Amino acid sequence: MMWRRLTTPAALFWWGLFAVTWLLSSYSFQLYKAFDARWIIRFPKGWQINFEGWISDAMRWLLEDATFGLFTFRELTRFISGLIEIPYDAARALLADGFISGLGSNAVEIAPPLSWLAVTALAVMIARYAKDWGLAALVGACFVYLAIFGQWQSAMVTLASVVIAVPIGVMGGLALGIACYRAPWFERALRPVLDLMQTVPIFAYLVPILFLFGFGPVSALVATVIYAMPPMVRVATVALQTVPPEVVEAGHMAGCTKRQMMWKVLVPSAGPTLMVGVNQVIMLSLNMVIIASMIGAGGLGFDVLSALRSLDIGGGIEAGLAIVVIAIALDRVSQAFATRLPDVAPAQDAGLVQRHPYLVAAGLIVAGTYLLGLFIPFVQDYPERLTLTTSPFWEDAMRWINVTFFDTLDAIKSFFLTWLLLPVKRFFTGIPWACGIIAAGLAAGRVGGWRLGAMAGIMTALIASVGLWNEAMTTVYLCGVSVLIAYAIGVPLGIWAGQRARAHAWVGAFIDTLQTLPSFVYLIPVVMLFRVGEFSAMVAVVLYALAPAVRYAAHGVRSVDPQMIEAGLVAGCTPRQLLWRVKLPLATPSLLLGLNQTIMLALSMLVITALVGTRDLGQEVYIALTKANTGQGIVAGVAVAFIAIIADRIISAMARRSKERLGLT
Known part of the structure; x- marks a missing residue:
């Protein structure tokens, strides 16, 4: 049964696409050396589009020269x-x-x-x-x-x-x-x-x-x-x-x-x-x-x-x-x-x-x-x-945790860096830009049709054309690893909460707490425990992006039609079979929507983790902010948006196809 699933045309397409991409990623540097073609691993500088300069010039024109006749654009922003x-x-x-009258040493408080x-x-x-x-x-x-x-x-x-x-x-x-x-x-x-x-x-x-x-x-x-x-x-x-x-x-x-x-x-x-x-x-x-x-x-x-x-x-x-x-x-x-229900209207008198x-x-x-x-x-x-x-x-x-568990924390960090983060990073950052554009277009087209494939290819090409390919691949790698871990933790928690009322209450309270924490708050204890670096960024992103994976998994399991569960019980399913053969297949659309939201939150948090030493698109945006470079900030920000939109459209298409297959539309 498993072999049959792994050898379907769809499965063979994905295996083939992954194998070709992996080979090119592994040997891109050797190909560059063999053919003396630097363009294989880096988008040629002469081909790059200067969106950054155009946007900076446009913003400068807006502030210095743009006018609406009666007033300038600068005067409009000052009025707002x-x-x-x-x-x-x-x-x-x-x-x-308090309410104060006057300025400086002459200021007098009128009312507190x-x-x-x-x-x-x-x-x-x-x-x-x-x-x-x-x-x-x-x-x-x-x-x-x-x-x-x-x-x-x-x-x-x-x-x-x-x-x-x-x-x-x-x-x-x-x-x-x-x-x-x-x-x-x-x-x-x-x-x-x-x-x-x-x-x-x-x-x-x-x-x-x-x-x-x-x-x-x-x-x-x-x-x-x-x-x-x-x-x-x-x-x-x-x-x-x-x-x-x-x-x-x-x-x-x-x-x-x-x-x-x-x-x-x-x-x-x-x-x-x-x-x-x-x-x-x-x-x-x-x-x-x-x-x-x-x-x-x-x-x-x-x-x-x-x-x-x-x-x-x-x-x-x-x-x-x-x-x-x-x-x-x-x-x-x-x-x-x-x-809240509306109030009862008081009597007229x-x-x-x-x-x-x-x-x-x-x-x-x-x-x-x-x-x-x-x-x-x-x-x-x-x-x-x-x-x-x-x-x-x-x-x-924090001092006690660092002193007492330093070796344990360092071992955990080294394990993830050695066996997960670095191998995945080598894979993504080694993908030649041309291969990446084609792979993104083919993957999106296979899931959502040629229009989605064309959109994904064009957006990926634009990211490469502004000279941000390596930074974008670092973003994809960090986001991908973080989402994988958040999803691996969140879905089992959600399934557990979806099947037990008491667990649902406890997990719900935990997730509510995570969702009310502002994104920056996650960075402080993470940096204290693991110092700056990509592992700290990954931990912060996982914590921030965990909530939707749990919520959507719990919602998907709890919203399965009771008649379908009854049919499974009549057919003699054990609780394990009922979960894997009935509940999870029917909850697939919700699980995919949870994956979608997990990716969106991971990308939004990943930009903030630029403060702890990542070298991705978020770092480009942060550098632009410190230098007040409008063009650089907008171009890097739109590149992140393109990655998010591609992921959103692909997963939405997968959820739509899943609903059609299950007859839920």
Whole structure:
């Protein structure tokens, strides 16, 4: 049976493609020496396309010469900066800095920021309104944690950024989603733009934004909005398209205009699904705060980045945990709003307190804490003498682990480097660029047809033509190894969780924790344990990309039709046979989607691991950021996006074919 599967035409095609690629990869250097043809291993310099220079020149023209008649492009970007800066300054003054009049030594504080008790009480009240007192207690504990462990000031600066970035991202995403719903041609035109926005590395956003908007928190907010908006656009489009036809018909029968239909019928009906998009915007905004600190965001992100640069393990983990605490609070509250039922309308003769009890309570909290803070300092600011720190604990823990398990950790690192990372790296980096282009086109064409094959070949050729072939192959190798390990760990965990309710609860909590950790937080303990290098990068990527492999595997196993399971039991299948012959084949589409998402997360994290010494496309983007080289950053970022798009399209085609084969379409 196994031999028959290995000798089918499809299997023989893949074996042949791998064998030819492996041979050329192994002997490419010998071929170059034998034929004195350097072009075999390196794309000829004379053939390279100078996209980098063209983009840099275009950006320079935009800033120096571009004009719209009444105003220049530079004036337009400064106007946008001013519009964003006004609400950001207000939010930061309200939460962190207070309201100040004057500059420098003449500055006078008009009013202090909201006290820590006021912010905590307001957060508790919002959580209670969203769900129940259990959620309120969790959110309250999160904010009290920030005060007790001395992270309040930085946390409020971060929260001010999120408070401004999330509404802009949500409103912009909803507007584009509505446009996609109303005009299918607009959705088709916007889809490749969203693909690029979601696959271009975060660092690549920062380079042109830094060039256009300058260094500072406004640039960081613009980068955050661009990064966080695409999921909202996609969710809004799907949410509006899936509103039940009966609801739409009822709106037409009630005589709704086009505007009323949208805002009175469609958007309220799609509210729970739209809140999922809001949740994604919040989490992505928090994930961006550390990266945006590179261009002036400040707050907890800057604290983590400073700790990473100075190898301050204790301070970095404390600031990272503070981000996790904020992420948990905002994530749980936004999820609660997604499932919240509408309030019962109050009686028409009800007073202000009956109609708006939470708003009245919020006003009383703000006014009461302000007045008390004038006389009792503890109400306004948490006393510094009562703050705690876990920094020495983390420092000692890491030191103890390094001393006690140094030989074990070093052996694990050496094993993976010797038997996995280096052999795979030699294979990918040895592939001649021409062979790689042909192999990518043939593989994609075999899975998804000639159009997908042509697209993959063209994108691969463009990567080679800009002189980034070696860096791209290093990226593919690191991503491939990381995804292989994450998938090998995640799928068994997901299958286990999918078949046992208690395991599902424990694994779900573990995965939720991994997903709320910002990407940079993974780097600090990994660097402390394994130092810089490709192995550290791989460990960080595996941890970051593990979640979708687990989630999709669990979902695929749990969503198998019970009738199919019953049929297997009637046929006399053992539990092992039921898993391998029934559940896993039927869960294949979900497993492939999990693989797809694992690759996407791995690529996004791989660019961030440039900070720990990788030599791939991520390093090119990071170097471009440090030099403010717009062309280099965009070209390297688009190369990463091309790799992501090729992988996405190939795996999506495999999932589609799997569904057709199983009759699930």
